[in-house]
Amino acid sequence: MTFQTFAHFSYFYQKMPHSNPTIKDIARELKISPSTVSRALKDHPRIGLRTREKVKELALEWNYEPNQLAVSLQNKRTNTIGIILPELAFHFFSKILSGIEQKALKEGYNILITQSGENFEREMEAIGILTRAKVDGFIVSSSKETKSFAHFNNLIKKGFPVVFFDRVAEKFPFVVSNDEKGAEMLVNHFIKRGCKRIAHIAGPKNISNARERLFGYAEALRNNQLKVDQNLIVYTNLDKESNIEATATLLNLPQLPDAIFCYNDYVAYDAATYLQRKGLKIGVDILLGGFANEPVSGYMSPSLTTVEQNALIIGEKTVELLIKMINGESVVGVTVDTQILVRESSGTL
């Protein structure tokens, strides 16, 4: 690390003649009362047209901007939404966040983002931070370590609306992908390609969507008169080692699977690496599928068949729900459809 001396910036701190004017400043200048200014600024019906114009004009000229802190203190709402998610570096989450941000800004809300880093402690801290920041509500996707949701129930008890997405909790409003259907479609696709022994590397049971995907997997098998073989279902805690171990377990089976449906694309990537190291040709000897359409799935070789989730829409819906709750309306859980993305790893026709 090298350093480069930089000029002082203190000279930057000169004040402009009318920087940060307040309502009072405007009132004084116009020789009217602050409350009149306040009303004029928000087009209160019974303010004289002339005063209203004068006020707005000066406000514009002086570049007046209301002090949100004061407004919030008064109104008891900050128009800020607190977000807690596992990890921004996951492409899926960053896309959801884009959806959240767009919608939130459009609705006049700011967002305060925190990452749990898949860590339960940090998830708790995040709640504290956002609570102190007086956010109007929470949008949450829980960490993979989170098994109890008591901390979120506390939030509710304190009067905060909370909406979950992707990784949800019972009894909370949610927005999710149709994980079950997505899994089902993917497994159906394997079956159409002639697979008979389809394995599943499942995610941690405490993650809601892992349960859904497992369910969809089993459902597809049953609907096609294939029996659900517990030997073909293995679990990963999503660490690289765990992913590989799970894959190895499947490879050590007396009878090899002819396809593997992985909890998500990262798991699939690790599985692919291991399978290839063991000399198997993916898409030929064994088909592979993932979930989420992370960038990795397009870049890896062979490219990965996966399930695309509509992240932007999920993000937007989450905000919609939350704002409804903030406004005291009752809400409805939303499930967003998924599409299957067929690529090389599930065999070329």
Add this chain to the structure above:
Amino acid sequence: MTFQTFAHFSYFYQKMPHSNPTIKDIARELKISPSTVSRALKDHPRIGLRTREKVKELALEWNYEPNQLAVSLQNKRTNTIGIILPELAFHFFSKILSGIEQKALKEGYNILITQSGENFEREMEAIGILTRAKVDGFIVSSSKETKSFAHFNNLIKKGFPVVFFDRVAEKFPFVVSNDEKGAEMLVNHFIKRGCKRIAHIAGPKNISNARERLFGYAEALRNNQLKVDQNLIVYTNLDKESNIEATATLLNLPQLPDAIFCYNDYVAYDAATYLQRKGLKIGVDILLGGFANEPVSGYMSPSLTTVEQNALIIGEKTVELLIKMINGESVVGVTVDTQILVRESSGTL
């Protein structure tokens, strides 16, 4: 998209007996004045030990938390940092953000994040949003469209400290990777592998680090008695089409380059796709290098030789600088070292 009816949540909004107690509540209960409570809570020296204890005890029991809005309104600082960056979905930026967040939280600051989406208009809007939110300072990486920095100068004039990272602007404090050195190392590596005609797909000239990388490229050539051939330097605006067009231009040269150093990994990925489609074997017929070590570079085939930037440190340093500025100290621009990551695309030994 399907919907699922969800229970009403209105029953959640019951208030607890002492939820959100204020300093006044505590004062009333203890029959002392609010100011005493305020002082006791912050260990003001000349408050009676007994009162101090009683106050703290009750504050704990009642779960008192100071209202940040009121505090901020009073102190004229929010302990919030505003972030503007091009795109969270870029892994590099999300990692930097992790660094920023960690450091900021440790220093008692919250962060308010906005994405410009590489869009100049949205960058301007972001400034407005963060200004109104009364952030204490800005951390910025400019959009690829940003050619004038007047809007940031305005910020300065209004008294806001601003630190740039990665994509910086003249006369502003900054934290950057050593882009020049990184590029130089990569090109040196090509030269050691025997390359004589090394091309560069450069980024937009208005992005600071694109200029630096170009400079490092030329520097390496000169230091190795290779002449800088303008035909071997092409530009991309970072769109997929532009990346491919730039690559095509190089391939149409009467004499092919034997290596291409790309502005970043995404460019390299598009270049690789195109080269392979044209029947060239990367790492054999032509060497390829990128910049930033995005996940794509590890997943693509062949894997990409690239330059690793220390994103976490960059993030932390940015916060350090900004906090210094907030506290009125003068600051020093920081350049963080890079490492070269040799992989398959630059030839196997």
Add this chain to the structure above:
DNA sequence: TTGTAGGCGTTATCAG
């Protein structure tokens, strides 16, 4: 050692 009063910038209520 503690209390009082005023203010941070805005809005809402109540008068006029």
Add this chain to the structure above:
DNA sequence: CTGATAACGCCTACAA
């Protein structure tokens, strides 16, 4: 139509 006044929750000079 407009103006006082009080209040949101906290802090701090000044007083006692």
